[in-house]
Amino acid sequence: MANINDNHVDDDRSNIISGIGKPIKQWFFQDFDQNSEELDAAFKNNMLVVATLIVAVTFQTGIAPPGGAWQDNKGHEAGKAILASNHFHLPYNLFLILNTLAFSMSTQIILMPVYHRKLYFEVVVATLAMVATYGMAVWSLSPDEEVRLRFVSMAALFPYLWRLSYQTFKTFIKKNETTKYIDS
Template sequence: MTDINNLDDSNNSKSHRNCIKQWFLQDSKELDPDFKNNMLVVATLIVAATFQTGINPPGGAWQDTKDGHEAGKAIIASSHHSLPYCPYNLFLILNTLAFSMSTQIILMLVYHKRLYFEVVVATISMVATYGTAVWSLSPKDDVKLRYVSMAALFPYLWRLSYQAFKTFTKKNETTK
């Protein structure tokens, strides 16, 4: 772990900048092990928090069907009567984006490690559970599931396009 008291040290600061640069430009296997461990902890905490808020949205769910509300649907989804947008849609899109980005980070950091297949299966199961819970909590006519789906797929498509670009540029460099 990094010593918090020495964060102002210029060598340590350069090391952190190099880790961040590697994070965006290199494969995760080239990262400093302490940095990888810290990122894994942060990503896991974000996954836990976003999963919990996804399956138990702010305000909870309606307990019974009356006054135009359906039991089991998110209360926050019905709070848009005076707003030009539904706060639940925005909440759900941003929460799903954070959840998906964090799961992608976890999968990237544990790639090439033992039990990777098991981590992938567990992650897919957790993502399916999240999606099922969100779908069951969302009113049928309110949530724009295409936007939620785009938020869920964005981190994976972004990483895939980055890897494709990286592979393409490496092939072009070797043919020159």
């Protein structure tokens, strides 16, 4: 008897969790009819706007970190981030990792909808130029070369490696499910 109730509770939870997405979309896009194609298009457009805003903000904070940069050489190196002047560099390193992660994830979100569409090459070149500019700015502001290379590289590559591993795993699972049904 306990097993039946446990299964019923699990089913209720999964139904609630899976049903959350639709009301949220309806609430955010109240002007649209219940047509899911319109909702999906509006969602994609809104995600592009949000991703673009995040890229702009993270780019700006990457080239002008909180606290700014030292202007003189009195006890520190001019042009280096003031936030990094802490002996442990922990606040700056944490800022650098999180800001770069948000920047990289947002650039990935911008590139995904234009994949294999008109002007894809141009968007990729512009995005790569922006990423290179961000990287050079962060590189020049950071005091420790080894740390900045390691942290920036890991944070910048993480979203792309995550997407690649997710797509690979998804394809692997799909192939195994197809093979399983064919063998049965």
